Amino acid sequence: MILGYAGKFLEVDLSTRKIRDVKFDDAILKDYVGGRGLAAKILWDRLGHKWEKVDPLGSENVLLFLTGPLTGYFPGGRICVSGKSPQSNGIVGSTVGGEFGVELRCAGYDGIIVTGESEKPVYLLIKDYDIELRDASHIWGRDAKQTVKVLTKECRELFKKRYPLYGEWKEPALLYIGPAGENKVRTAAVTAKWTHAAGYGGYGAVMGSKKLKAVAVKGTGPLPEAADIRKVKRLIKVVNDNAYENELWRRWGTGSAGYEVGARFSSEPVRNWQDEWHNERSFGVDKFEDRVWVKQSWSDFGCPTCCLKVAMVKTGKFKGAITDNPDYELQAYLGPNLGVFTPEENVYLASVIDDLGLCGIQTGNVLGFAAELYQREILTEKDLDGIDLKWGNTAAFAALAKKIAYREGIGDLLAEGTYRAALKLGETKKTDLLKYAVQAKGISIGAHGIRSEKDYPERISYACSVQGGDHTSTTGLPIDGSGSEVWEIFNDSGVYCNFNSFGISRKVRFDFYKAVTGVELIPEDWAKTKAFRILQLQRAMLLLGGPDATWEPKEHDANPPRFYEPLPNGPYKGKAADKTKVHEDIKKYYQEAGWDKNGVPKTETLRNLGLKDVDKSLERLRH
Amino acid sequence: MSAKKEPIWIARELSRCSGCRKCEIACSLAHEKRIWPEASRVRVFMLVPGLEFPHLCAQCEDYPCVEACPEKALSINKKTGAVAVKTAACISCGKCITTCPGRIPHMHPTEKYALICDLCKGDPQCVKVCQEGKWNALTKVARRNISFKLYARTPEELTKDLAAKLYGEQGEEYL
Numbered sequence: 138m139i140l141g142y143a144g145k146f147l148e149v150d151l152s153t154r155k156i157r158d159v160k161f162d163d164a165i166l167k168d169y170v171g172g173r174g175l176a177a178k179i180l181w182d183r184l185g186h187k188w189e190k191v192d193p194l195g196s197e198n199v200l201l202f203l204t205g206p207l208t209g210y211f212p213g214g215r216i217c218v219s220g221k222s223p224q225s226n227g228i229v230g231s232t233v234g235g236e237f238g239v240e241l242r243c244a245g246y247d248g249i250i251v252t253g254e255s256e257k258p259v260y261l262l263i264k265d266y267d268i269e270l271r272d273a274s275h276i277w278g279r280d281a282k283q284t285v286k287v288l289t290k291e292c293r294e295l296f297k298k299r300y301p302l303y304g305e306w307k308e309p310a311l312l313y314i315g316p317a318g319e320n321k322v323r324t325a326a327v328t329a330k331w332t333h334a335a336g337y338g339g340y341g342a343v344m345g346s347k348k349l350k351a352v353a354v355k356g357t358g359p360l361p362e363a364a365d366i367r368k369v370k371r372l373i374k375v376v377n378d379n380a381y382e383n384e385l386w387r388r389w390g391t392g393s394a395g396y397e398v399g400a401r402f403s404s405e406p407v408r409n410w411q412d413e414w415h416n417e418r419s420f421g422v423d424k425f426e427d428r429v430w431v432k433q434s435w436s437d438f439g440c441p442t443c444c445l446k447v448a449m450v451k452t453g454k455f456k457g458a459i460t461d462n463p464d465y466e467l468q469a470y471l472g473p474n475l476g477v478f479t480p481e482e483n484v485y486l487a488s489v490i491d492d493l494g495l496c497g498i499q500t501g502n503v504l505g506f507a508a509e510l511y512q513r514e515i516l517t518e519k520d521l522d523g524i525d526l527k528w529g530n531t532a533a534f535a536a537l538a539k540k541i542a543y544r545e546g547i548g549d550l551l552a553e554g555t556y557r558a559a560l561k562l563g564e565t566k567k568t569d570l571l572k573y574a575v576q577a578k579g580i581s582i583g584a585h586g587i588r589s590e591k592d593y594p595e596r597i598s599y600a601c602s603v604q605g606g607d608h609t610s611t612t613g614l615p616i617d618g619s620g621s622e623v624w625e626i627f628n629d630s631g632v633y634c635n636f637n638s639f640g641i642s643r644k645v646r647f648d649f650y651k652a653v654t655g656v657e658l659i660p661e662d663w664a665k666t667k668a669f670r671i672l673q674l675q676r677a678m679l680l681l682g683g684p685d686a687t688w689e690p691k692e693h694d695a696n697p698p699r700f701y702e703p704l705p706n707g708p709y710k711g712k713a714a715d716k717t718k719v720h721e722d723i724k725k726y727y728q729e730a731g732w733d734k735n736g737v738p739k740t741e742t743l744r745n746l747g748l749k750d751v752d753k754s755l756e757r758l759r760h
Numbered sequence: 761m762s763a764k765k766e767p768i769w770i771a772r773e774l775s776r777c778s779g780c781r782k783c784e785i786a787c788s789l790a791h792e793k794r795i796w797p798e799a800s801r802v803r804v805f806m807l808v809p810g811l812e813f814p815h816l817c818a819q820c821e822d823y824p825c826v827e828a829c830p831e832k833a834l835s836i837n838k839k840t841g842a843v844a845v846k847t848a849a850c851i852s853c854g855k856c857i858t859t860c861p862g863r864i865p866h867m868h869p870t871e872k873y874a875l876i877c878d879l880c881k882g883d884p885q886c887v888k889v890c891q892e893g894k895w896n897a898l899t900k901v902a903r904r905n906i907s908f909k910l911y912a913r914t915p916e917e918l919t920k921d922l923a924a925k926l927y928g929e930q931g932e933e934y935l
Contacts, residue, residue: 209795243796243797282933285934293807301854302854302857303866304863305866307805307915308805308806308807331810332809357869357870358796358870359788359792359794359796360796366793370789381892434780435778436781438780438781439781439782441782447810449930457930
């Protein structure tokens with residue numbers, strides 16, 4: 138028997154309110170592990186035969202919250218959220234840090250499968266084997282901080298009433314959506330702990346479409362039994378010690394990158410990627426540390442790194458705004474990308490995004506896109522209902538973020554995300570706006586450019602990833618090399634924080650898997666068989682796509698047009714992606730991935746992996 | 761550091777807590793041989809994000825819980841100063857919890873006895889991991905003549921205090 142799993146999954150049908158336990162064979166767990174890998178398997182089995190017709194925001198979509206065997210054991214707990222993505226129409230394994238995955242495993246579940254759609258707003262409460270759907274009308278419409286406040290209080294009072302002799306109840310772990318998710322905004326995130334977000338994929342909108350405001354979980358049991366707990370303890374120490382040695386990484390987290398990725402590497406979005414270089418000393422990590430960080434070390438379960446900080450604006454007109462660091466992604470996307478270069482304004486914008494339940498990357502990207510259209514006078518102040526969307530106008534960007542979350546005015550269009558907004562607005566304005574859309578297959582690109590080749594050196598990082606613009610799952614050559622996304626699939630399927638695995642050898646990670654599960658897993662076997670199979674499944678569903686958008690590899694396995702414009706400033710001035718080289722890499726990647734010249738997985742590739750039914754479904758894409 | 765057999769105390773500086781819960785991991789591994797946050801004798805509360813803190817026995821100088829136990833299941837370990845729970849005698853009536861000014865003890869999630877920090881026979885594992893990571897929210901000190909009982913406070917009260925320190929007036933909105 139495979140160890141390290143609770144052994145059951147919770148399935149909740151929101152339409153019928155039926156709740157049941159589901160199990161998977163050891164063979165499936167061995168092949169797909171958990172999180173992202175298992176999500177691909179579950180989604181293919183349930184929806185694969187009608188994938189193109191499934192509306193990600195309809196009741197047919199299946200929403201998943203999955204842990205992995207390493208959740209809670211490998212330092213830095215996370216949970217993987219998945220389903221058919223309303224951004225890519227494929228699948229994203231979108232992970233978010235916090236205690237949710239640990240609580241769920243301690244409650245006796247490896248994951249939650251949500252189907253159907255509720256008539257009224259509900260939240261799911263799990264307390265070990267006591268599981269119920271509860272009314273959420275009183276929190277529907279509430280922002281993140283208020284939702285956390287009400288649910289924490291309500292659940293603790295309930296526990297206290299039901300188990301009066303237990304003593305003080307800790308808070309349950311929560312995953313919730315804000316107004317943006319409720320309004321089915323495609324850039325809405327599934328969020329936790331005020332500031333943590335599973336943003337890629339747009340699963341906040343999926344929760345909203347199902348009228349599922351939140352999931353609260355409190356588990357009082359132990360983590361599922363590990364095969365070799367003494368070995369696990371030793372490996373935890375290896376991961377901890379590695380983190381403890383890296384003092385500046387612990388002190389600043391990714392907060393130093395808001396300056397450095399721009400100033401040193403020319404890879405940071407500046408004014409919707411019109412540049413990737415800036416040298417604004419006002420945006421240095423020391424400014425964040427000295428002016429706004431009120432808590433220097435903020436961790437999720439078991440984390441030795443504490444890359445998170447709590448930030449609060451203490452002075453000026455944005456006084457009182459609270460968020461985390463922001464981390465590099467939100468520093469960049471709600472900072473230089475919008476022409477904003479001070480910690481206070483950046484923290485304020487990030488707090489607005491948190492409170493509304495938006496993804497800071499996807500929304501920061503669409504805000505930058507809109508601001509460039511304003512700069513080019515394609516969008517006017519009238520189009521924006523009087524908002525003066527000049528670069529650096531923080532209040533204007535906050536106002537527009539609110540309009541997006543509530544789908545008001547132009548916000549309704551921008552709520553579709555950059556790709557869809559560019560298409561629709563391009564029709565109205567009768568001009569090609571996709572050239573200003575910095576995205577890949579419906580997913581806006583993370584804050585790491587490829588033009589300077591100094592930060593993300595792979596030319597096909599985003600063009601060939603099965604998760605589009607997701608910077609946490611970029612890919613590269615060779616397909617089993619360190620730049621390939623097969624290793625990201627391991628992190629996202631074991632479900633732990635990859636930030637704690639920087640500097641940790643592949644051997645240690647796979648030893649960790651074995652110490653927990655008792656199952657030997659050789660890295661080569663992972664890359665060539667198991668991860669490869671998951672990759673093919675994700676690719677297949679991405680290409681099947683639909684119903685509102687589909688991807689032609691020839692057209693869409695591509696970098697955004699902006700990456701072919703030469704960098705205008707800085708030490709790498711003039712550098713741009715080279716189309717010929719990109720095409721060569723794509724061709725090579727297709728070969729290594731076992732895809733035909735049109736980018737469709739070959740019959741032989743799929744059959745060798747036991748994916749005969751996938752092969753059949755892809756027949757109609759082959760030409 | 762104090763001599764091994766001298767009573768010790770775990771000094772706490774709550775605003776240094778990162779919320780990493782390594783103390784829960786270490787405590788449950790030491791006592792239960794599992795990672796089991798709810799069976800840990802020290803529990804990290806996060807009633808408001810950012811305001812995490814470890815909640816553990818303060819070994820009050822007058823030990824009201826020991827006094828209140830109707831079954832005499834609680835006693836004071838002379839060597840360490842910790843409250844010892846005689847698990848077989850405990851009837852999980854909850855008197856130790858209601859008498860504790862900080863409502864600190866809680867019941868074992870699956871067994872029928874209360875969980876109270878035993879100071880790991882003078883070598884507390886929670887302190888070790890907290891120090892290893894240089895958070896130093898928990899520090900081992902010699903037990904001197906101070907008001908330990910002062911530190912036995914409820915999670916709500918501690919949350920309120922930390923909110924005032926970290927978030928100022930703004931914090932009131934989230935309590």
